[in-house]
Amino acid sequence: MPRGPVRRPPATDAVPRAWPARLLPNLLLALATVVVVGGGAEALARWREPPRLPIPPANDITRWGEGESEFYTIKSSATGWPPWEDYNSEGVRDREHALAKPPGVRRLVCLGDSVTLGTGLAAEDAYPQLLQDRFDALGEPIEVLNVALGGWSTGQEHVAYTRIARKYHPDLVLLGVCLNDLPELHNNLARPPGPLRALYSASALVRWAVGARAREIASIDELFSNRDAPRVREAFARFFAEVEALEKDVRGDGARLALLVLPYRGQMAPGGPPPTVQDEIAGFCRRRGLPMLDARAALGDLGASAFTDHVHLTADATQRVADAIAESDLIPPTPECVGCRVPLRAGPSRAALPELLAALGAADEARRAAAARALGNGGGEPARVVPALGRALDDPSARVRGAAAWALGHFPLEARVLVPALRAALADRAAPVRAGAAWSLGEIGPEAGEESARLLTVALRDPDAGVRRRAGAALTDVAVRCRACLPELIEVAASPEHPGRAAAAWAMGAMGPAAAPAVDALLAALRDPRAEVRSRAVWALGRIGPAARAAVTTLVPLVDDPALSWRAIDALGGIGPPAEPAVPRLVRALADTSGSVRWRAAQALGAIGAGARAATPALLAALGDAEGNVRLAAAEAAVRVEADAHVLAPALARASRDEDGRVRVAALHGLAQLGGRSRAELPAIIEATRDPDPIVRAAAAHAVKHVGPSVEARALLTALAEHDPDPGVRAEAGRGLRSHQQAGR
Numbered sequence: 141m142p143r144g145p146v147r148r149p150p151a152t153d154a155v156p157r158a159w160p161a162r163l164l165p166n167l168l169l170a171l172a173t174v175v176v177v178g179g180g181a182e183a184l185a186r187w188r189e190p191p192r193l194p195i196p197p198a199n200d201i202t203r204w205g206e207g208e209s210e211f212y213t214i215k216s217s218a219t220g221w222p223p224w225e226d227y228n229s230e231g232v233r234d235r236e237h238a239l240a241k242p243p244g245v246r247r248l249v250c251l252g253d254s255v256t257l258g259t260g261l262a263a264e265d266a267y268p269q270l271l272q273d274r275f276d277a278l279g280e281p282i283e284v285l286n287v288a289l290g291g292w293s294t295g296q297e298h299v300a301y302t303r304i305a306r307k308y309h310p311d312l313v314l315l316g317v318c319l320n321d322l323p324e325l326h327n328n329l330a331r332p333p334g335p336l337r338a339l340y341s342a343s344a345l346v347r348w349a350v351g352a353r354a355r356e357i358a359s360i361d362e363l364f365s366n367r368d369a370p371r372v373r374e375a376f377a378r379f380f381a382e383v384e385a386l387e388k389d390v391r392g393d394g395a396r397l398a399l400l401v402l403p404y405r406g407q408m409a410p411g412g413p414p415p416t417v418q419d420e421i422a423g424f425c426r427r428r429g430l431p432m433l434d435a436r437a438a439l440g441d442l443g444a445s446a447f448t449d450h451v452h453l454t455a456d457a458t459q460r461v462a463d464a465i466a467e468s469d470l471i472p473p474t475p476e477c478v479g480c481r482v483p484l485r486a487g488p489s490r491a492a493l494p495e496l497l498a499a500l501g502a503a504d505e506a507r508r509a510a511a512a513r514a515l516g517n518g519g520g521e522p523a524r525v526v527p528a529l530g531r532a533l534d535d536p537s538a539r540v541r542g543a544a545a546w547a548l549g550h551f552p553l554e555a556r557v558l559v560p561a562l563r564a565a566l567a568d569r570a571a572p573v574r575a576g577a578a579w580s581l582g583e584i585g586p587e588a589g590e591e592s593a594r595l596l597t598v599a600l601r602d603p604d605a606g607v608r609r610r611a612g613a614a615l616t617d618v619a620v621r622c623r624a625c626l627p628e629l630i631e632v633a634a635s636p637e638h639p640g641r642a643a644a645a646w647a648m649g650a651m652g653p654a655a656a657p658a659v660d661a662l663l664a665a666l667r668d669p670r671a672e673v674r675s676r677a678v679w680a681l682g683r684i685g686p687a688a689r690a691a692v693t694t695l696v697p698l699v700d701d702p703a704l705s706w707r708a709i710d711a712l713g714g715i716g717p718p719a720e721p722a723v724p725r726l727v728r729a730l731a732d733t734s735g736s737v738r739w740r741a742a743q744a745l746g747a748i749g750a751g752a753r754a755a756t757p758a759l760l761a762a763l764g765d766a767e768g769n770v771r772l773a774a775a776e777a778a779v780r781v782e783a784d785a786h787v788l789a790p791a792l793a794r795a796s797r798d799e800d801g802r803v804r805v806a807a808l809h810g811l812a813q814l815g816g817r818s819r820a821e822l823p824a825i826i827e828a829t830r831d832p833d834p835i836v837r838a839a840a841a842h843a844v845k846h847v848g849p850s851v852e853a854r855a856l857l858t859a860l861a862e863h864d865p866d867p868g869v870r871a872e873a874g875r876g877l878r879s880h881q882q883a884g885r
Contacts, residue, residue, distance in 0.1 A: 229671065229703075230304050233257050233266070234286040235609075236672055241309050242605065245281045248471060249305040251297040252316030254290030255402055258458065260448050265455045267316075270462035273579075276606060277513060277546040278466070279539060279572035280474050288316065293324035294382045301386060306393060312471055313390045315383070317401045318451055319360045319417055322375045325382065360404050360450070364413035380424050387430060398431040398470040402461070405447040408439060431470050438464035459517055493520055497528055505537035512540060516547025522554040530558045538570035545576030549583035559588050566595050566611075571604035578607060582614025586621045593619040597628045600640025612643025619647045623654055633677070634661040641665055642673040649680030656687035663691055671703055678707045682714030689718035696722045699729060706740050713744030720751035730758045730774075735767040742770060746777030756783040760791045768800035775806040785817035793824035796840075801833045808839035812846040819847050826856060834866035841869060845876030 228236050241247055250256055250268035258266025268286035275282040287305050288297075297315065305313065366372055383399070390397040401418050418434050425432040438460040439446040446457035453461065465471065496518070499511035512532050515525045529551075532544035545565050548555040555562070562584075565577035578599060581588045596618055599611035619625045625647075632644035645665055648655040658680070665677035678698065681688045692715060698708035699722075709729060712719040722744075729741035742762055745752040759781065762774035775795050778788055788810070795807035808828055811818040818825075825847065828840035841860050844853050853876075860873035 230287075232287050232289060232300075232304065233263055234268075237283065237285055237308060239307060242281075242283070245283050246312065246474065247283045247285065247308060247310040248312045248314060249285045249287055249301070249308065249310040250314050250316060251301060251305065252288035253292045253297070253318055253321065254288070255318045255452055256286065256288035256316040257290055258286075259290055259452050261453075261455055261458065265458055267453075267458040267461040267465070270459055271465055273546065274462055274466040274513075276572060276575050276610075277543050278509075279542055279570065282471070282474070285310070294321045294379055294386075295325055298382055298386045298389070302389060306389070309393070310395050313386075313395055313397045314465070314470065315386065315397060315399050317399055317421065319363060319402070319404050319407075320451055322363060322379045322417075323360065325375065325378050361406060361413075363417050364407075367416060376420060383424070383430075384428065387428065396431075398433070399425055400433050400435060400461075400465065400470070402435045402451075402453075403439065404451050405444050406450070408436070408442075408446060409444040433464060433468050433470050435461050435464060463517065493518070493524070497524065500528055500532055505535075505539055508532070508535065508537065509539040509543040512543035512547050516543075516550040522551045526551050526554045526558065530561055533558070533561050533565055538568070538573055541565065541568060542570060542572035542576050545573050545580055549576070549580030552580075552583045552585065555580060556584055556587055559584065559592060562588075563592055563595055566599055571602075571607050574599065574602065574604070574607045575610045578610040578614045582610070582617045585617045586619075588618045590622045590624050593622040593625040594628065597625060597632065597640075597644070600632060600638070600643055605639075608639055608643070612640055612646065615643055615647040616650045620650045623651075626651070626655060626657060629655075630658045630661045633658060633665050636664075636668065641668060642670065642676045645673065645676040645680045649676065649683040652683050653685050653687055655680065655684050659684065659688050659690055662688075663694055666694060666698075675704060675707055678704055678711050682707075682711030685714055686716050686718050688715050691715070692719050692721055695719075696725050699725050706734075706736055709737065709740040709744050713740070713747040716747050717749050717751050719744070719748050723748060723752045723755055726752070727755045727758045730755075730762050735765075735770060738762065738765060739767065739769045739773050742773035742777045746773065746780040749780055750782045752777075752781045753783065755781060756787065759783070760787065763791055763795050763798075763803075768798075768803060771795070771798060771800060771803045772806055775803055775810060779810040779813055785814050789814055789818040789821050792818070793821035796824050796828050801831075801836055804828065804831065804833070804836045805839045808836065808843045812839075812843040815846045816848045818843070822847055822852070826852075829856060829860060834864075834869050837864060837866065837869045838872045841872040841876055845872075845879050 228234050248271075250271070256266065256268060258269070263269060266286060266288075268284050268288075272282075272284040275284065285305065285308060287300050289300075292300065294315075294317070301313065362369070363372055363375070383397075387397045399421065401421055403415075403418070406412055407415070415434070415436065418436065422432055422434065424430075439457055442454075442457055442460065446454055446460070448454055493515075496511045496514050499507050500515075502508050502511070512529060515529060518525075526548065529544045529547050532540055533548075535541050535544065545562065545568075548558060548562065559581070562577045562581050565573050566581075568574050568577070578596060581592050581596065584592075593615060596611045596615045600608055600615075602608050602611065615629075619629065629644045629648050632638050632640050633648065635641065638644075645662060648658045648662070662677045662680050662684075665673050668674055668677075678695065681691045681695065688711075692712065695708045695711050695715075698704045699712075701708070709726065712722045712726065726741045726745050726748075729737050730745075732738050732741070742759060745755045745759060756778065759774045759778040760783070763771055763778070765771050765774065775792065778791065792807040792810045792814075796804050796811070798804050798807065808825065811821055811825060822844075825840050825843045829837055829844070831837050831840065837860070841857060844857055847853060857873045857876045861870050861877055864870050864873065
């Protein structure tokens with residue numbers, strides 16, 4: 141048999157079999173090298189990185205990696221923004237405004253951030269609301285809208301104009317510029333893509349490589365001290381570009397833009413920097429033909445005391461700002477008010493009291509009106525001012541009478557003697573006088589008497605919308621103890637077409653359980669097409685409490701109404717135990733996507749009490765909710781529904797280790813309420829006595845006292861009473877020791 145050539149596989153045929161065996165070790169070696177080198181570099185970067193100290197909150201600068209700076213408003217699904225009623229359907233802290241502009245009225249939109257919002261102040265003390273008061277007192281038909289939220293920068297304010305303000309057809313737009321707007325705008329717009337921000341937040345090596353700190357403006361002070369730095373120049377360029385874009389939109393809508401530039405505390409303190417930032421903004425405004433008001437002059441004599449922190453204003457300061465705007469040329473006077481805006485002060489300081497009192501007798505009515513307003517805003521020497529303002533209520537000029545009526549509300553105690561005169565002013569032929577009298581009676585409150593409440597109820601039908609609004613707000617304060625007013629208020633609330641229906645519901649809600657006879661009228665108001673009427677009626681039913689049990693079946697379906705959901709839940713909680721039929725719907729609400737709804741549902745279940753015991757599993761599950769407010773409410777509610785101690789005590793012991801100190805305290809208080817039934821959880825309570833928060837340690841000492849006497853508990857309380865660094869903890873432990881000693885006798 142012939143031998144042919146021997147066939148051998150090509151040399152390359154062996155490669156596929158050997159290559160995988162070599163590939164895996166090489167990949168592992170390469171990966172290990174990357175991990176070791178990268179880890180070493182990261183460790184070195186962390187070691188050499190200076191401490192990342194937090195930027196002062198007042199500077200409002202957002203660092204990379206701490207979330208987007210998207211446009212947002214406050215809706216009912218938000219958590220932790222009380223009082224909720226301050227936020228309207230647009231999600232901003234203002235009253236509701238009709239989309240259609242009333243005939244003969246000009247609209248002014250105040251755009252801004254937390255300073256314009258009035259952070260730290262009552263809603264009525266924000267400068268846009270005070271500005272509305274000024275125009276109402278002058279009798280000028282100008283409607284002011286406050287479109288502002290904390291955290292907005294100029295870019296977001298531009299978005300707020302296009303999404304919110306524009307549809308109200310403003311005539312004027314006032315952009316409140318806080319100096320931190322420039323660094324905020326720069327730092328937020330200069331951010332890199334999301335993945336790099338995530339790496340930046342997690343890695344010191346990436347932070348070193350990127351050098352982000354050199355690109356950021358860390359505080360307002362840099363705008364003054366390092367004004368030629370590229371990042372500062374870029375911040376100005378971004379800010380001016382955003383204002384130009386806003387001005388283009390405003391002008392395209394037939395309105396006019398103006399700027400209000402607010403200083404910061406460091407600038408107003410002695411030795412503060414010169415106004416180079418204001419000067420640069422003023423130069424830009426001159427080139428663009430934009431009116432601008434520098435608020436430094438209005439705040440000059442207050443200095444640093446005008447601020448509650450680095451940027452936010454006190455109530456006195458916002459009054460100064462409102463006065464300065466009203467007296468400026470930013471907002472041209474209406475034909476009805478030509479010559480009426482006499483300045484309330486000359487220069488930075490207020491006029492002397494004798495000068496203002498003398499001006500009340502001047503021949504010029506504009507001077508007399510300005511003096512009355514200034515006397516109200518000044519708040520000095522009521523014994524001399526109030527009688528003079530009372531005499532001004534009889535002035536032949538409606539302008540002066542109106543100014544005096546508004547001014548008296550600044551002296552609520554001393555003005556009680558003038559209540560009869562203010563009641564008479566509710567019938568004045570001039571609407572600004574009637575509105576001012578209503579406002580002042582509201583400031584005086586229940587002491588204004590039942591007759592004032594009755595007259596304010598009548599004023600809910602006033603032909604002037606501004607008077608109706610002021611009368612409704614005043615009723616909430618004046619009628620709170622006026623049971624004799626209830627029949628008239630019920631009649632208003634039951635009248636489908638009455639313009640004061642919402643105000644009547646609000647006033648009766650303020651009465652609380654005394655308004656129980658109004659339940660049927662309020663249920664009728666729930667069918668009103670006006671959202672404000674429905675929401676006020678729901679709120680009032682909750683304030684009436686258990687006596688509103690007849691409303692439960694109507695309120696339960698409203699939990700599914702997005703416009704009324706959280707209000708209905710609150711009302712069911714306000715009704716309390718009689719709302720037991722709502723428990724299944726409230727349990728479902730504990731799984732809602734809205735943190736606010738979950739939080740309020742837990743609170744409502746707790747208010748229902750033992751009748752909501754079936755909600756125990758859902759409440760215990762809510763102890764693991766992502767939001768601290770929900771976990772807190774669940775911990776408190778689980779105790780109030782009288783859940784089985786065998787299930788509740790272990791759950792509360794776990795909650796006593798929660799990351800939120802409030803939840804830990806609530807859990808420990810719950811264990812204390814269980815008393816001896818929580819004895820098995822004593823180890824968790826003992827652990828809590830070592831908590832870094834003294835409030836938690838005090839709650840733990842309180843729980844030890846109630847768990848019951850034992851050698852271990854007594855030793856622990858002795859140690860806390862003698863050695864804890866916090867006096868409150870030592871006092872609580874001392875009370876526990878005395879309790880144990882008495883129990884041992």
